[in-house]
Amino acid sequence: MKLFKQLLVAPAALGLLAPIAAGATEVNVAGVSDYANVSADAVAVDQVTSITQFSDVYPTDWAYQALSNLIERYGCVAGYPNGTYRGNRAMTRFEAAALLNACLDRVTEVTDELKRLMKEFEKELAIVKGRVDGLEARVGELEATQFSTTTKLKGKVDMVLGGISYGGDDGNAVNHGLGEGDKYVGQDAVTFNYTAQFDLNTSFTGKDLLYTRIKTGNFSKNFYGGDGNGQSDLADLSVGNSNGGTLKVDKIWYQFPIGSSFTAYVGPRIESYYMLGSTPSVYRQILKQFKLGGYYGAYGASTSAGAGLAWRQQKDNFSDPRFTVSTSYNASEGDHSCVRGKSCGGIGTNESSARWLTQIAYGSPQWNISAAYQYAQEGGFKGYGTPSGEKNAYWTGTGYSTTSYDSVNSVALRAWWQPTESGWMPSISAGWGLSSFSSNDDLTGAAGDASSTSQSWFVGLNWKDAFMKGNLLGAAIAQSHFTTQIEGSEYPDDGNYSMELYYQFQVTDNISVTPTIFYLSRPYGQLTGTSDKWGGKGAESFNMFGYLVQTTFRF
Numbered sequence: 001m002k003l004f005k006q007l008l009v010a011p012a013a014l015g016l017l018a019p020i021a022a023g024a025t026e027v028n029v030a031g032v033s034d035y036a037n038v039s040a041d042a043v044a045v046d047q048v049t050s051i052t053q054f055s056d057v058y059p060t061d062w063a064y065q066a067l068s069n070l071i072e073r074y075g076c077v078a079g080y081p082n083g084t085y086r087g088n089r090a091m092t093r094f095e096a097a098a099l100l101n102a103c104l105d106r107v108t109e110v111t112d113e114l115k116r117l118m119k120e121f122e123k124e125l126a127i128v129k130g131r132v133d134g135l136e137a138r139v140g141e142l143e144a145t146q147f148s149t150t151t152k153l154k155g156k157v158d159m160v161l162g163g164i165s166y167g168g169d170d171g172n173a174v175n176h177g178l179g180e181g182d183k184y185v186g187q188d189a190v191t192f193n194y195t196a197q198f199d200l201n202t203s204f205t206g207k208d209l210l211y212t213r214i215k216t217g218n219f220s221k222n223f224y225g226g227d228g229n230g231q232s233d234l235a236d237l238s239v240g241n242s243n244g245g246t247l248k249v250d251k252i253w254y255q256f257p258i259g260s261s262f263t264a265y266v267g268p269r270i271e272s273y274y275m276l277g278s279t280p281s282v283y284r285q286i287l288k289q290f291k292l293g294g295y296y297g298a299y300g301a302s303t304s305a306g307a308g309l310a311w312r313q314q315k316d317n318f319s320d321p322r323f324t325v326s327t328s329y330n331a332s333e334g335d336h337s338c339v340r341g342k343s344c345g346g347i348g349t350n351e352s353s354a355r356w357l358t359q360i361a362y363g364s365p366q367w368n369i370s371a372a373y374q375y376a377q378e379g380g381f382k383g384y385g386t387p388s389g390e391k392n393a394y395w396t397g398t399g400y401s402t403t404s405y406d407s408v409n410s411v412a413l414r415a416w417w418q419p420t421e422s423g424w425m426p427s428i429s430a431g432w433g434l435s436s437f438s439s440n441d442d443l444t445g446a447a448g449d450a451s452s453t454s455q456s457w458f459v460g461l462n463w464k465d466a467f468m469k470g471n472l473l474g475a476a477i478a479q480s481h482f483t484t485q486i487e488g489s490e491y492p493d494d495g496n497y498s499m500e501l502y503y504q505f506q507v508t509d510n511i512s513v514t515p516t517i518f519y520l521s522r523p524y525g526q527l528t529g530t531s532d533k534w535g536g537k538g539a540e541s542f543n544m545f546g547y548l549v550q551t552t553f554r555f
Helices: 002-006 011-017 029-036 064-074 093-120 122-145 288-293
Strands: 151-168 190-202 209-217 248-258 262-270 304-312 322-331 354-363 367-377 391-395 400-404 407-417 427-439 450-464 472-486 497-506 511-520 542-554
Touching (some): 288 450
Antiparallel strands (some): 190 209, 209 248, 322 354, 354 367, 367 407, 407 427, 472 497
16 A cells, blocks of 8 residues: 555546546556666655655646645655656556545545534634624625715714804994994804715716715804905804705716816806815915915806816825926806896906916925915905905095905915924915906095005914824914005005914814904004094094814714
């Protein structure tokens, strides 16, 4: 039997390596002769561990890979004492029985080892099986109740408890549409408001996005909206919403890639900054006027019907600097058509109240610089400060004038840098902007066109992991749009400083609490003026101080 134990071949290769002799009595005489010629003291080779130990097996042989797998994986193949395999030699039934028995011995060894391991880890296997069964049940439940196979829902609720105090010569009687003696909104009153936001992110191809944002809130003039002259506008909170508790579609658009470098955007309610190639600021603001490094001028509010295209330079390394170029069009009157007796709106008309914004930027995930230009039609410019909204309000030296503009050209420069690791160095965001207003109305009463110029600037700092991991410290100072030049007038008399300081406690991964204070030195700008400009009804100075605690829940 020693001969047969030295010649072992796996059962799976029997049909491939050599044909079995047709009859039980057939014997390979040459093979028996070979073994007969081997001396009695010849030593058989050990079980082979590599196919290269066979001198007569070559890579060109048709069963080379099968034999190699049997040797390396299963270890049940041996050769003749002289180091040969003799793959073309016929096999007797006795030889087949011997090699089959050898491979079955190996299988038995593996089976016994598996049984031992299964018994040793019986408790652990039972726990794993229970977990798998539980996961299968949960997956089945989720599949049965899932909202959508294409849509993900994210939610956020902000609760704000706080108030505003007013100071200056006379905080009760600056006459800007208020009766003499009327109080400013929210004078020394504490309010408690909320905003709830639900984001629906839908993708049909894995690369596109249909974005729908549903929002509601009960903020009023204390922290949202204003009296029409910019006073409460500068105190707008970034999370503020004044839908009166009614759910409304706040944003809705569709974006999709064009090739590997372009992204297209189109929607009936989309804001221009969603279509930018690069973000102009990394500062996380509390007051809305600090958004985007200054939420006025070129980057002012623009939610309306619009479309845009962004190009991003492709680089192999994600951290390498790259160029981006983007352009977008928004029409404030894009959802309105002509009405009898009234002017037309629509898209692409002179009454669209449209804005065209183009941005060029260069940077990496750690830093970025950008320049933007915007052209706005009459009614299209939106901003914070003075002038604000659709009209310019100026003191002409002899009286107060509210003048409509025909068009606005705005430019904005932005830059930001953030450290690769959190520490004592904060992220820094800075911005500067200029807007030039053209008007057919003359501010001084003389014939001819009139124009004016306003500027703005901003600096914001954020310290990640300040004092404790996960928390955030923020501080910002800015001058929102303030008039620097009026054609034919020597009385721009403007300027308004805004400051905020906050500390965000990250209570859990989904809950944060942010105490904040802010100060507005001259929110009415040039409309504050001196008392003689208002016939004795005005105040020479006026300021606002706000305080709040914002609690945010994300789900």
